[in-house]
Amino acid sequence: MVFIIAQTVEISLQAFCGVSSSSLYLADIYCKLFSFECEEPILRVLCIQSIFAPMSKLFSPIKIKGITLKNRIVVSPMCQYSAVDGFANDWHFVHLGSRAVGGASLIIVEATAVAPEGRISPEDLGIWDDAHVGKLHQIASFIKSQQSVPGIQLAHAGRKASTAAPWKGRGKVAVEEGGWDTVAPSAIAFADDYPMPVELNKEGINAIVADFKSAAERSLRAGFELIEVHAAHGYLLHQFLSPLSNQRQDEYGGSFENRIRLLLDVIESIKTVWPPEFPLFVRISASDWADGGWDLEQSLKLAVMLKAKGVDLIDVSSGGLVPYQKIAVGPAYQLPFASRIKRETGIMTATVGLITNAAQAETILVNGDADLIAMARELLRNPYFPLQAAGELHESVEWPVQYERAKPTERK
Numbered sequence: 001m002v003f004i005i006a007q008t009v010e011i012s013l014q015a016f017c018g019v020s021s022s023s024l025y026l027a028d029i030y031c032k033l034f035s036f037e038c039e040e041p042i043l044r045v046l047c048i049q050s051i052f053a054p055m056s057k058l059f060s061p062i063k064i065k066g067i068t069l070k071n072r073i074v075v076s077p078m079c080q081y082s083a084v085d086g087f088a089n090d091w092h093f094v095h096l097g098s099r100a101v102g103g104a105s106l107i108i109v110e111a112t113a114v115a116p117e118g119r120i121s122p123e124d125l126g127i128w129d130d131a132h133v134g135k136l137h138q139i140a141s142f143i144k145s146q147q148s149v150p151g152i153q154l155a156h157a158g159r160k161a162s163t164a165a166p167w168k169g170r171g172k173v174a175v176e177e178g179g180w181d182t183v184a185p186s187a188i189a190f191a192d193d194y195p196m197p198v199e200l201n202k203e204g205i206n207a208i209v210a211d212f213k214s215a216a217e218r219s220l221r222a223g224f225e226l227i228e229v230h231a232a233h234g235y236l237l238h239q240f241l242s243p244l245s246n247q248r249q250d251e252y253g254g255s256f257e258n259r260i261r262l263l264l265d266v267i268e269s270i271k272t273v274w275p276p277e278f279p280l281f282v283r284i285s286a287s288d289w290a291d292g293g294w295d296l297e298q299s300l301k302l303a304v305m306l307k308a309k310g311v312d313l314i315d316v317s318s319g320g321l322v323p324y325q326k327i328a329v330g331p332a333y334q335l336p337f338a339s340r341i342k343r344e345t346g347i348m349t350a351t352v353g354l355i356t357n358a359a360q361a362e363t364i365l366v367n368g369d370a371d372l373i374a375m376a377r378e379l380l381r382n383p384y385f386p387l388q389a390a391g392e393l394h395e396s397v398e399w400p401v402q403y404e405r406a407k408p409t410e411r412k
């Protein structure tokens, strides 16, 4: 008997996705079966729905400090190499805006340089000048109008700066071709075809800390509600973390405590201007995937310190520090890092990397391996992935009213 009921419930759950006459009829039966006293037919459907189809993890909201994300899908920051002098333009507006329309809860703007020499390429976004704020404000406002949260990734590329966009062949952009002199913890180039950086002195380090602070102030003025500090993928802050790129003899090099000092200084400086109700994330590369480099054990120690400093979440990526890295790539290949950091330090994590479907994302969350799912390439392929994933998980999420007639259960 129980089996037959369970089967019937399962088959008929489909009918509950919309309030059709069959779902009203089924709700009637279940209400009688479970002795529910509910007069209103629609309410009866919703009651039964909530019992048999509890909210998926992927579409459950999460509150982080003073903001609430409507679901767990994050647009991972993605350089567009489409800015002029650091200025955002209509490409960035449409690119980011359409992903907000697509239903992601948090849209993190690409690596945005805190100083002109911190750009990866001449076409990177920047926020080193007050004049950059205007267009970014328009973008952040639109994202908010879609009930998504606008976030921005603040970055400095260090020794990986002054390089060409992917479709221009990457590698060094010479000064005479619009490039610039680069800086790093130590004078060690990323690769033969990359610029040789100048080792930063104390004054230069202090200037970078101040640049992150000013960038955070401008981010706030631009309307962003979340900052992610980019300390991953072999860029400046990661270069300080890893012994492979940091061979300094002063208080910023050598011991673990010294190598993490710049990142902690940056966090401190941002916190002096960033409101306590708005979240602060840090993206790290949990491993250099190279002998003698930064690894998970150091990431775990760092996570404890970041948590103590008031960082809300670690966005866990990996690699990018050295060209000879050996990465074992596969579906959700970076999840074990996020999972261990979350479990062993108690800080919230986002996982990223080859997460491409709703069931995979849901399983990660149900297993408690991460708190947020950051996605990049799948959201380039399909900005509406969140709306579609909701359908697959039998969630009824709000679509933009302009698109409602395309919602699978709508029949208008």
Ligand SMILES: Cc1cc2nc3c(=O)[nH]c(=O)nc-3n(C[C@H](O)[C@H](O)[C@H](O)COP(=O)(O)O)c2cc1C
Residues within 6 Å of the ligand: 076, 077, 078, 079, 080, 110, 111, 153, 230, 232, 233, 283, 317, 352, 353, 354, 355, 374, 375, 376, 377, 378
């Ligand atoms: C076009 C493109 C640009 C990217 N730019 C950034 C960036 O600005 N900052 C960053 O932290 N990661 C950047 N990434 C890495 C992604 O955020 C993400 O970590 C990576 O692509 C793995 O996720 P996926 O498998 O979902 O694509 C970029 C990736 C792509 C494809």
